Amino acid sequence: MTLTMQDAATAEAVLEPDLPIIDPHHHLWDGPQPRYLFDDLLADLDSGHAVEATVFVNCWAMLKADGPEEMRPIGEVEFANGIAAMSASGKYGPTKVCAGIVGDADLRLGAAVERVLERQERAGGGRFRGIRHILAHDPQVKLLSPPGVMATAGFREGFARLQALGYTFDAWMYHPQLPELVDLMEAFPEAKVVLNHVGGRINVGTYAQDQDAVRAAWLRDLTTLSRYPNLHVKLGGLGMPFYRLGFDRTTRDAPSAELAEAWRPLLEPCIELFGTRRCMFESNFPVDKDSCSYRNLWNAFKRIAGSSSATEKSDLFSETARRFYRL
Template identity: 50%
Template sequence: MDRRCPAPVPIKRSKPLSEAPPAAVRHPTIRPDWLARNAEPALEPGLPIVDAHHHLWELRDGAPYLLEDFLADAGGGHDVRASVFIECRAAYRTDGDPAFQPVGEVDFVAAAATRAAARASGPRVADGIVGFVDLRLGAAARPVLEAEIAAGQGRFRGVRQISAWHPDPAARGSIAMPPPGLLLDPEFRQGFACLGPLGLSFDAWMYHTQLAELRDLADAFPDTPIVLNHVGGAIGIGPYEHRREHVATVWGAALRELAQCPNLHLKVGGLGMRLFGFGFHEGEEPPSSLQLAEAWRPYVETAVEAFGPARCMFESNFPVDKASCGYTALWNAFKRITADWGPAERAALFHDTAARFYRLGELS
């Protein structure tokens, strides 16, 4: 099977690609009317799903994405049993010790999770919560972590601290602006050392050019569970736009190296982001799940081949990926890609791995 990443799928664009990115990276705009043009039904509606990665926020780029918005997206026919919220700088406290301001996000999401759990039907939204703590606080990160555990009301599972950095602004696909070499920083590692004793995991998000730093971190903390977000951030924009085969080779080798660390897991998704260079968000028509599956298949196959289904989990990355496709089409694409895979492999990818990693318990 050919594992190389193909060139982006040709699409008819509603506007030309800009020659240079803006000074500050922004997520592409979500176009609800545009998304509504693709009303394909959910495939295999009986296949249970845990959405391992989504966000909720009060306002970003002029639009909120709240519990009701996620429920509307997840209500398109797929059997979404539960979801995991990942930090996105939402609802921070605006006063008090700056180190504790991110606790406000956990309060906000825990309240949404409680409202979702009170519904007669529907998914257990944010059944796992991943917040933010600046681990560069060193040992002082522990009381902040303990405050977020309390705020999570039994749902807090770990933290994410984004390390995605590239010297060329044109290659950056994340709105975060961390310093270079974050995972190697001694103070960060002092804070990271607080996670294991508290039973917490770490979500890592970086570009494929930085994956060696994650291997070093995983080796240094072999007992701390780590999950790499968005298939390891294989860049397909800026200086890498026309180097897709080179990126595929380097990225694939890095994934196979990372897979040697038993404490590492991998999230398979986020492929609707501008970072990957497919440009679906600029099309005149929203992509079908067939188009998505064609574009995403090499990434999914390479990722799962490297880590195995038992250490991979599918994610929606909504609403960030919503700029490129609808929720129903996204999960249809994953189902198309894995249509010929075994039942146990598919169960792991769609449900079991995420439920186990984030300790979600039984999901009926």
């Protein structure tokens, strides 16, 4: 999405500008996608919302160019911590950017993953909180991972070390894989897990032909997952093309009222099932930047949470993320 001069001239007013926000899911990178680095994020943060802090989530950025393959993700944590150090100077505004850092580690290493986690802890300067091992696999969308990873012995052994050390796990998968997450939570019911992007409900290919069945399966698996008290959900990521909401195919800045109407059917069931203490709104920028501006994204979330109590809003916009990532 490329904003025009007309978009800038008719920009929405910020709703509830004093409501504290922690953005628990954004990326920074320098290609192959369009560059999105500290200055770009700062420009979005300057939209008028009261964003107190952010959490950087792995996106395979700035991996080390040499050394053992399993240690290459250390570079991403070092990179994010460098941005956090710049932000902590106060020179770039009040938001504590990258106050929490979610890195990457291949849990299929088994117990040997502990060495990678130890290095990330040192590289994170006290900000490293956990990892995201990307698990998304579906031939009709995009293959980011081999199939069946969560069930392998190596992954389970590595996950056990992650849990024992007290780190968080960001789970990114598509909705047909949710039963695999149920199996993982059954084996590790106390693990601190957050499901990314409301569980990746697909609306392309054959899935688009029977969205009623897709919704039923998605709700069934979310209902099962909601029984695990340490499992949380990130509310966002709906600008990605496989959700097929269409905002990514326009050159205008989608109004927050339209976004809220399209997003409610995916976000409200999660809030109803998990409660506000286990749900957190996320920007997923710059990925969702193709669909809307940072200002309108948070305005849309505020519209969706409009009837919530002050405590519930506090949970959704900041406190759930603050607790989960220990900010």
